[in-house]
Amino acid sequence: MSWSQYSDELHEAATRRVLEEGLTLRAAATAVGASRSTISRWVRLWRAEHGFATEQRPPRHGADWQKHEAVRLVLEEGLTFAGAARKTGVTPPTVRKWTHEARPAPKRGDSSQRAQAEAMRLMAEEGLGPRQVARQLGLSVSVVAAWIRHGNVR
Known part of the structure; x- marks a missing residue:
């Protein structure tokens, strides 16, 4: 099957990274130089060709998932803001803001x-x-x- 201006290898690599590694559509698009909608179409086509009418897991996109995952990567896995940003497809300042919002506010006294x-x-x-x-x-x-x-x- 032809994938227009993109090679079959590039198409398959991007699709595999989204489906197997959980990479966000935006991050995969940035990595291969395609649009998010192109990556989304490739993933949809792959699922249809391989008999997956519905997703086998909850969708891993959207601000709520990104926020939760970015904060978890920083606080639990010890990643830097930049590292968590790369894995979730957002900017390091956004990860920093989310992480600071997620921490409980310091209390006075002891x-x-x-x-x-x-x-x-x-x-x-x-x-x-x-x-x-x-x-x-x-x-x-x-x-x-x-x-x-x-x-x-x-």
Whole structure:
């Protein structure tokens, strides 16, 4: 089957990345230099040719999925904002904004002591460094480094 200006190999590679790797249509389109609607059509045609009338999994597109996945990649997998942005097809500033919105707001009072205790636990039990601890707790690296310098976290 001819795929107009795109080679069969390019078409198959883009379709495979969307279906098997879960790449967003936008990210696949950017990767191969085609439009999102072209990639969508290729995926639809592949599904029709292979007997998949409906999707076998929930759709992995749209802002809600991207937001949830980007925040999960940063907070749980430890990816950078740029890394999560590449995987979800959005910009790094957007991932940063979503991540900061998803973190609970700091509370007055003993929150500093709780955060220091959690930082100590993360460093001792999970072997995380100051950067990873700061990212997990939604703090700057300089705050965690100051706690270490002053002996509040070991």
